[in-house]
Amino acid sequence: METQEIAKRLVDYCRKGDWDSAHKELYANNAKSIEPYATPAFDQETVGLKAIQEKGKKFDGMVDQMHKIDVSEPLIAGNTIAFTLAMDVTMKNQPRMTTPELCVYQVKDGKIVSEEFFV
Template identity: 85%
Template sequence: METKEIAKRLADYCRKGDWDGAQKELYADNAKSIEPYATPAFSKETIGLNAIVEKGKKFDNMVEQMHGIEVSDPLVAGNSIAFTLAMDVTMKNQPRMTTPELCVYQVKDGKIVSEEFFV
């Protein structure tokens, strides 16, 4: 799959909040996920598709209600993909908030090999 096609499919999955679907279809088994910083819930870096899928499930279990997700059109440069993603979300035991971030992905051999999030 070409990087432009991966970018479109990834953005579509993210607009639906279907992290699991995106990861299982588009990510390499040895993919890496990098958060802006470590938190009590998540390490700064997660390596391997299975660990990334588990991280996604953990995030979903922390969500009380997802009110909306906005994803910009993706930008593609070579094997890099970037878009903005903003979630309007209520996490369990927390007030409603909007979480804007820049999402950057690297593609190799038709699969996403890294994702990194910036706030």
């Protein structure tokens, strides 16, 4: 799959909050995920598709209500994809909040090999 097609599919999945389908279809088995910083819930870096899928399931389990997800159109430079993602979300036992971030993905051999989030 070409980077442009991966970007379109990824944005479509993110707009629906369907992280699991994105992981299954678009990610390499050795992909890595990098958060801006470690938290009590998540390490800063997660390596391997199975671990990334578990991270996504854990995040979904922490959500009380997803009110809205805004995802910009992707920017593509070579094998790099970037877009903004803002979730209007209420996490369990937390007040409602908006979490804007810049998402950057690297593609190699038709699969996403890394994702990194910036706040």
